[in-house]
Amino acid sequence: MTTPTAGTGTQSIDRAADLVARVVRAESPVTFTELAGASGLARSTTSRLLAALERADLLARDDHGRWSAGALFDHYATRRSDDGHLVETADSTMRSLGDLTGETVNLGVARRGTVVQVAQVDSAYFLGSRDWVGTDVAAHCSALGKVLFAHGALPVPSGRLDALTPQSVTTGAALEAQLPSIRQDGFATTVDELEPGLTGVAAPVRHHGAVVAALGISGPTSRLAEDLRSTGALVAAHARALSARLDHHPQEGAA
Structure with a gap:
């Protein structure tokens, strides 16, 4: 790994990222001397950056002063494990919904300020939706x-929003205005907002x-847009069934 050579504005960030990468990729905890020598940084610079990374929970020291990945990485790994439990529990419900509708079924969670789809059951139709698993989707269009x-699982953005199609919501205020009816109805819909010709419920x-x-x-949209309310009620019923399964099948080791 080479030492970062970015310009002045990003040099500290690049140097800190380099230290994190060296620690995370190492097979065992790394000493301060090893990090300073491998990175080519001055010891004072290395010390300052490591202290900042420790405060941010990106790196941590053991009782011998050696560096390893911090608590933030543990938190991320735990959330991935939670996704696995959620996906496993959701499988039968998703397949049932797919059998009834013939459409693509997706399960999405909030990550990094957007929605990430963690599971999918493909459409029974030749003309269906593409594979969205692992994709970060523009949440305001989904x-x-x-x-x-x-x-409240995602914070409502303020200001202008990207218009992916002419039907996309383009401001945080316009998005927020839709939310009370979504809560009241028990489901949300989008028609041609994420992609032209694509409807979601x-x-x-x-x-x-x-x-x-x-x-x-x-x-x-040609298959779904005409009867959104009954489709929404069907999706909501399956979401409630999945919720009940989650409550009755807690993750092993969870409180």
């Missing part, structure tokens, strides 16, 4: 995202009352 906004998934995910279907 039915899954609107559900998460409506129930989603409902909240809860664990002990808190919204932890959104369950939804997506497919061509």
Whole structure:
């Protein structure tokens, strides 16, 4: 790994990122001397950056002063484990919803200020939705995202929003104005907002009352847009069933 050579404005960030990468990729905890020598940084600079990274929980020291990945990485790993439990529990519900509708079924969670889809059941139709798993979606244009906004799992953005299509919501205020009806109806819809010709319907998934995910279907507007309310009621019923499964099948080791 070479020492970062970025310009003045980003040099400290690049140097700190280099230190984090060296520690995380190491097979065992790394000493201060090893880090300073491998990075080519002055000892004073290395000390200052390591202290900042420790305060941010990106790195941590053991009893011998050696450096390893910090608590933030543990938190991230725990959340991934939570996703695995959620996906496993949701599988039968998602397949049931897919069998009834024939459409693509998606499960989305809030991550990094947007919605990330963690599981999908493909459409039974030749003309269906693409594979969205692992993709960060523009939450304000997604039915899954609107559900998460409506129930506080995602913070509502302010100011201008990207217009992905002519139908996209373009301001935080306009998005916020939709949220009360989403809460009242029990589901959210998008028609041609994320992609032209794509409609989505989603409902909240809860664990002990808190919204932890959104369950939804997506497919061509030509098939879905005419009967959104009955489709929304069907998706919401499956989301409630999944919520009940989560409450009765807690993750092993969870409180």
